[in-house]
Each structure stands twice: as C-alpha cells, then as structure tokens.
Amino acid sequence: MKNTYSKRLARLQELITSLGDELLIVQGFENISYLSGFSGNAATLLVTPSKVTMITDYRYYQRAVSETNNIEVVKRDRDNETLGACIARIAGTKLHVGCEAVHFNVAQWQAIACELNAAKLNPRTDLVESLRRIKDANEIDFIREAAGIADSALAHTLAQVKTGMSERDLAIELDYQMQLRGSKGTSFNTILLFAERSALPHGSPGDKQLREGDFILIDFGAVVNGYRSDMTRSYVWGQPSAQQQAIFDTVQAAQRAALDAVMPGITAHDLNAKAHEVLQASPFAQYAGEGLGHGLGLFLHEIPFLKPGVQYQLEAGNVITIEPGIYIPDFGGVRLEEDIVVTENGYECLTHAPQQFILGP
Structure with missing residues (x-):
C-alpha cells in the first residue's frame, strides 16, 4: 500500500503543476487518508510539486509518523501557533497556493x-476527488467487504421483524448487526421507514409502528477501512395491494434498464435516461426520483453523479450506485439500490441481498 500512496501523490503533484500552483493545502480527512494512509482526523497536508508535508498535533503525531511513508510530519503546538503561521513557516513564500475550497470555512x-x-x-475543487473516481483493487475489495457485511446484517435483521415494532427499534438492530460483523460504525444514519413515511427519500427512523400492509424502506451501509457500502431494499409487510406491487415492479424495471446499459463509455446523463424512460412511461411518473445514483467510496456521495446533464463517461473502476425510486406523499415509496463496479465488459454487482418484495408476517 505504501507504493500506492506514493503513486497517488505523484498524480496529484502532476495536477498541481498543470494548474500553476506552487502548493496545495489539503484539508479533507478522506482525501488525506487516500493520499497518505493516515487514519486520524486532525491533520493538514501540504503538497508541492516536489515535497509532501503533514501538519498535525501531539494527539496524532506518533500515529502519523507510523502510518505514513516519505512524508515529513510536523507537530504543531496549537496553543502557540496558528495553522496559517505553521503553513507559512513550512512553505515559505509561495505566490500561487491552492486550497481545497469545500473543506475550509470562511474564517x-x-x-x-x-x-x-x-x-x-486559489480555490480548488475536486482535484483529489478526480483521482478517487477510479478505484484500485484494494479499494474495491474494501467496498465489497462492506457490502457483504450489510447483506449479512440485513438477512439477520429481517428475521426479527414483527408487527408492532418501531422503525427506530429495527434500525438499531440493523446497525448493531453490521457492527457485530466488523463494520466501523455505519456508512450514514440508517434510513428505515414504514408505511406512508417510506415516501421520505431521506427520512429518519421514528416511533412509527409496523402494521400489516405497510411498506418498509431500508437504506443503509457498512464501513470497512473507511470505504462505504450503500444499499436500499423495499418490502411490504404482508400481501401487497395492486398499486404497491405496480410501484415495486416499475422501480425494479427501471433499475434493470439502467444496469443493462452499464458499460465503459456511457455518459452519466445517458445512463440516468435509461431508468428515467421507464419511470416516465409509468402511471407514477410525477413521483419519480430525479437522479439515478452516485459514486461511492470514502465519501458516501462522490463523483461521478448519475443525473441529467452530467457528460462524464463511465470508466472501468468506477464504483457507483444504481437507485431509482418512486415516492408518493401520504401513500409510500419504493427504492431499490445496488452498488456496482464498472468493468471492461459491463459491471460487477457488489450487493447481493435478494430483492424480495413480500415480507412476513
């Protein structure tokens, strides 16, 4: 892995040089981890075309020294030296300095x-993120492992579902099962909603109790070495109504249309359109979600984004989600989401939980 980090830094240094910057200040935790292997959450990385320096404090200094390679680690006294002064002391006079704009507040x-x-x-955006867009074999393995943990945790949790239990109780059980299987926390706050609340694309679990005939929407993920999975499954507790079944079938068909089109070279815009065509031809067109999915890795949502107007052409090594949805207020919603890695000839699906719709009781 040490050689991997050196290659990543070398690619970033080429980008910096091409932009005319003499220094790039990297502040994003995930980006620092990607470039150096450092697992702490309090550091700043200074990258010039010829040198890399990490600034941290006494809490993380020894960890930074042990986890990084060919990087000078500087311990800053936070009580007596500002970050800006420390950067100036290390970097000296630089006329053109790039900063990761999205990772700094105004102050x-x-x-x-x-x-x-x-x-x-100079505000710089998506420099490191553009490098992270294509995952190497180790990164894909981490996401695959996280997806496997999520698959297993979901199977165990579904066996615990019963009438009268609350969204919150079921979400807690799912989170516990993921961490029991090795997940470091959760990929994001688990979304687990019943009945009409399933129409909230990013709702939070509450006290709503499960009743027969209710939708169940579960969107969740596990974390392995900082890499995240992200899967959604939708169910009905008992026998579905004709409309519930029609919504599920439509979303499943939209997802299949997109998956069948995944190949290197297709644009994010065109891939989104494949699913959108199915959704717009259905009776539920006005309730369809706007985007199809997003990149996945150290960030839950990272480039490429699969939505109208994005002309990025998919490349082998992209890890993306495919997640069409229909959300009808005061009735309910269905979303199905898979994590896939784009390959030279199509894709590999990393999530494997069955897409069954009928669940108990």
Missing part, C-alpha cells in the same frame, strides 16, 4: 490568507 480561509501575506489563494 479558516481568511486566517490562512492573512498569515501567507502575499500569497494568492
């Missing part, structure tokens, strides 16, 4: 600009 940006005096701060 931090202004303070660093003041400390660097004559330096021009």
Whole structure:
C-alpha cells in the first residue's frame, strides 16, 4: 500500500503543476487518508510539486509518523501557533497556493490568507476527488467487504421483524448487526421507514409502528477501512395491494434498464435516461426520483453523479450506485439500490441481498 500512496501523490503533484500552483493545502480527512494512509482526523497536508508535508498535533503525531511513508510530519503546538503561521513557516513564500475550497470555512480561509501575506489563494475543487473516481483493487475489495457485511446484517435483521415494532427499534438492530460483523460504525444514519413515511427519500427512523400492509424502506451501509457500502431494499409487510406491487415492479424495471446499459463509455446523463424512460412511461411518473445514483467510496456521495446533464463517461473502476425510486406523499415509496463496479465488459454487482418484495408476517 505504501507504493500506492506514493503513486497517488505523484498524480496529484502532476495536477498541481498543470494548474500553476506552487502548493496545495489539503484539508479533507478522506482525501488525506487516500493520499497518505493516515487514519486520524486532525491533520493538514501540504503538497508541492516536489515535497509532501503533514501538519498535525501531539494527539496524532506518533500515529502519523507510523502510518505514513516519505512524508515529513510536523507537530504543531496549537496553543502557540496558528495553522496559517505553521503553513507559512513550512512553505515559505509561495505566490500561487491552492486550497481545497469545500473543506475550509470562511474564517479558516481568511486566517490562512492573512498569515501567507502575499500569497494568492486559489480555490480548488475536486482535484483529489478526480483521482478517487477510479478505484484500485484494494479499494474495491474494501467496498465489497462492506457490502457483504450489510447483506449479512440485513438477512439477520429481517428475521426479527414483527408487527408492532418501531422503525427506530429495527434500525438499531440493523446497525448493531453490521457492527457485530466488523463494520466501523455505519456508512450514514440508517434510513428505515414504514408505511406512508417510506415516501421520505431521506427520512429518519421514528416511533412509527409496523402494521400489516405497510411498506418498509431500508437504506443503509457498512464501513470497512473507511470505504462505504450503500444499499436500499423495499418490502411490504404482508400481501401487497395492486398499486404497491405496480410501484415495486416499475422501480425494479427501471433499475434493470439502467444496469443493462452499464458499460465503459456511457455518459452519466445517458445512463440516468435509461431508468428515467421507464419511470416516465409509468402511471407514477410525477413521483419519480430525479437522479439515478452516485459514486461511492470514502465519501458516501462522490463523483461521478448519475443525473441529467452530467457528460462524464463511465470508466472501468468506477464504483457507483444504481437507485431509482418512486415516492408518493401520504401513500409510500419504493427504492431499490445496488452498488456496482464498472468493468471492461459491463459491471460487477457488489450487493447481493435478494430483492424480495413480500415480507412476513
């Protein structure tokens, strides 16, 4: 892995040089982890075309030294030296400095600009993220393992479902089962909703109790070495009504249309359109979700995003979600989501929980 980090840094240094920057200040925790292997959450990475320095404090200094390779680690005294002053001390006079704009708040940006005096701060977005867009074999293995944990945890949790239990209780059980199987926390706050609340695409579990005939929507993920899975399954507790079944069948057909079209070279826009065509031809067109999916990795949502207007062409090594949905207010919603890795000849599905619709009682 140490050689992997060196290659990633070298690619970033080429990007920095092409932009004319003399220094890039990297602040995002996930980006620092991707570039260096550092697992802490309090550091700043300074990348020049020829050198890489990490700034941290006494809490993480020894960890940073042991986890990184060919990176100078500087321990900053937080009580007596500002981050901007430390950057200025290490970097010296630089006229063109890039900053990860989305990872700095206004106060931090202004303070660093003041400390660097004559330096021009250039907001940079998606530099490291563009490198992370294509996953290597190790990254794919981590996501595959996270997806496997989620598959297993869901199977166990579904066996515990019973009439009268609350959304919150079932969500807690699912989270516990993932962590019991090795997940480091959860990929995000688990979405687990019953009945008409399943029409909330990102609702939070509450006290709603399960009744026969209710929709159940479960969107969740596990984490392995910082890499996340993200899967959604939708069920009905008991026998579905004709409309419930029709909604499920439509979403499943939309997902299949998109999956059948996955190949290197197809644009995010066109892939989204494959699912959108199915949804728009159904009686539920006005209730269809707007986007099809997103990239997945150290971030839950990362580039590429599968939505109208995005002309990025899929490449082998992209890990993406395919998650069409229909959400009808005061009635309920259905979403089906798979994690896939784009291959040279199509894709490999990383999530394997069955897409059964009827569940108990």
